[in-house]
Amino acid sequence: MKKRHALSTRIWHWINAGALIVLFMSGLNISNAHRYLYWGDYGFDPADAWTRVVRFPGWATLPQHYDLAAARDWHSLAAWIFASGLLIIWIAMLINGHFRRDIATERKDWSIAALTSEIAAHLQAKFERHSSKYNSLQKITYGIVYGIFLPMMVFTGLAISPGFEPAAPWMVDLLGGRQSARSLHFIFAWALFAFFAVHIVMVIVSRPLRQIKDMITGGKDEDPSHG
Amino acid sequence: MVDIPRRSLLAGIAALGAGACARVSDSEAGQSLFDTAEDWHRKAQRALAGRQRLAPEYSRADVSPDFKGNGSLTVDTSAYRDELASGFTGWRLAVGGLVEAPFALTMDQIRALPQRTQVTRHDCVEGWSAIGEWTGPQLSGLLDRARVKPEANFIVFRCADTLYGRDYYESIDMVDANHPQTIIAHLLNGDPIPEKNGAPLRMRIERQLGYKHAKYLTGIEAVASLDDIGDGKGGFWEDFGNYQWYAGI
Numbered sequence: 259m260k261k262r263h264a265l266s267t268r269i270w271h272w273i274n275a276g277a278l279i280v281l282f283m284s285g286l287n288i289s290n291a292h293r294y295l296y297w298g299d300y301g302f303d304p305a306d307a308w309t310r311v312v313r314f315p316g317w318a319t320l321p322q323h324y325d326l327a328a329a330r331d332w333h334s335l336a337a338w339i340f341a342s343g344l345l346i347i348w349i350a351m352l353i354n355g356h357f358r359r360d361i362a363t364e365r366k367d368w369s370i371a372a373l374t375s376e377i378a379a380h381l382q383a384k385f386e387r388h389s390s391k392y393n394s395l396q397k398i399t400y401g402i403v404y405g406i407f408l409p410m411m412v413f414t415g416l417a418i419s420p421g422f423e424p425a426a427p428w429m430v431d432l433l434g435g436r437q438s439a440r441s442l443h444f445i446f447a448w449a450l451f452a453f454f455a456v457h458i459v460m461v462i463v464s465r466p467l468r469q470i471k472d473m474i475t476g477g478k479d480e481d482p483s484h485g
Numbered sequence: 486m487v488d489i490p491r492r493s494l495l496a497g498i499a500a501l502g503a504g505a506c507a508r509v510s511d512s513e514a515g516q517s518l519f520d521t522a523e524d525w526h527r528k529a530q531r532a533l534a535g536r537q538r539l540a541p542e543y544s545r546a547d548v549s550p551d552f553k554g555n556g557s558l559t560v561d562t563s564a565y566r567d568e569l570a571s572g573f574t575g576w577r578l579a580v581g582g583l584v585e586a587p588f589a590l591t592m593d594q595i596r597a598l599p600q601r602t603q604v605t606r607h608d609c610v611e612g613w614s615a616i617g618e619w620t621g622p623q624l625s626g627l628l629d630r631a632r633v634k635p636e637a638n639f640i641v642f643r644c645a646d647t648l649y650g651r652d653y654y655e656s657i658d659m660v661d662a663n664h665p666q667t668i669i670a671h672l673l674n675g676d677p678i679p680e681k682n683g684a685p686l687r688m689r690i691e692r693q694l695g696y697k698h699a700k701y702l703t704g705i706e707a708v709a710s711l712d713d714i715g716d717g718k719g720g721f722w723e724d725f726g727n728y729q730w731y732a733g734i
Contacts, residue, residue, distance in 0.1 A: 299547065300614045327728045330728075335522040338525065418608075419733065420540065421693065424534040424535075436608065436614050
């Protein structure tokens with residue numbers, strides 16, 4: 259029997275979820291060390307900041323009190339798991355066809371009619387379908403998360419590391435300088451959080467227990483075309 | 486009012502996870518996991534960049550309008566204030582430890598050595614950056630002159646300042662010690678280094694974060710091990726705040 263989710267997808271999904279939660283919460287702790295974001299190469303004066311970030315409360319951070327050293331320990335450890343996991347799942351998706359079959363969009367996925375009907379269905383919380391295939395909105399969303407949000411976390415993270423910079427100074431230049439890279443690291447982290455929030459809501463409104471069970475056991479592929 | 490239970494539920498879940506995390510980080514196995522991750526970062530960065538690859542250098546026009554002072558902003562002793570007032574005529578930099586020929590230099594002697602000038606970006610562990618032009622002799626030249634013994638594995642920097650009642654110090658390995666941009670700076674943007682930035686001498690370790698760049702420098706010491714210095718973790722912030730010894734991340 260064909261599974262709805264491949265084993266590689268399921269293992270990565272949960273390991274990555276754990277790594278992202280550790281990265282996000284330790285990242286909020288690190289953000290509390292200097293709550294100003296800048297554009298360009300340098301930035302230290304709050305007067306030059308494009309934004310002042312709120313101080314994140316202890317319950318949202320890892321550790322639960324301000325501890326820059328411990329937060330950086332967690333962040334550097336989870337970064338390995340996150341970045342190598344992302345590389346492995348991309349290779350797996352390209353080899354097993356998950357990307358081409360389920361995520362890559364076709365012209366019809368971008369048609370106004372298809373998108374408006376998908377959005378209307380989402381707003382009415384109509385998720386009963388006879389196929390396991392992703393709809394257009396899902397394909398586009400997962401494509402953006404896999405192709406832009408997650409890789410950008412790795413690139414912007416590498417770019418703000420002074421020991422990595424001599425290996426690829428062009429990466430920092432491409433991102434507009436170190437403080438711009440730091441700002442983008444923050445922005446993409448929140449973009450991922452927004453995805454996370456929508457993802458959780460979508461799971462909750464569309465038979466949550468089955469969704470979670472399928473992401474653990476693999477579930478059953480109900481797409482007739484997969485026979 | 487509806488969101489209070491939801492918020493406490495979220496906080497509860499976070500606390501549950503964080504409680505488990507605290508047990509991990511407090512355990513010996515957890516700490517060695519962190520150390521391993523740090524070690525891999527250092528090895529990966531060195532493998533990718535090579536040992537001698539330079540940190541980016543900017544043009545003089547890129548220098549930031551100010552260079553933020555952080556940590557120690559002065560040395561709170563009358564001896565230091567006297568030196569500051571006299572232009573550091575009595576300041577000495579001692580080079581010693583595991584070397585064949587220890588020596589000490591005055592500021593005039595340091596200024597007479599071959600100099601390197603570099604406009605570099607300084608990244609603080611807190612997240613901010615400043616750009617400045619630094620001038621001074623390369624550390625490698627001083628170590629060559631002192632003839633470092635083969636058993637030396639680290640270079641320790643001794644400083645005049647204290648923080649929270651402890652002597653500030655830092656250390657690097659021989660790879661960074663012999664890096665071309667590792668200089669003992671005495672000029673910032675063409676002028677003697679200001680008091681808040683570490684007058685009269687400050688280390689530049691350009692591929693690592695700001696806390697490695699020891700200020701108010703008085704001594705350079707070659708050692709085989711860091712175990713018997715301070716609390717043995719290789720630096721003030723490493724001992725006091727548990728900061729990572731390798732600050733390239």
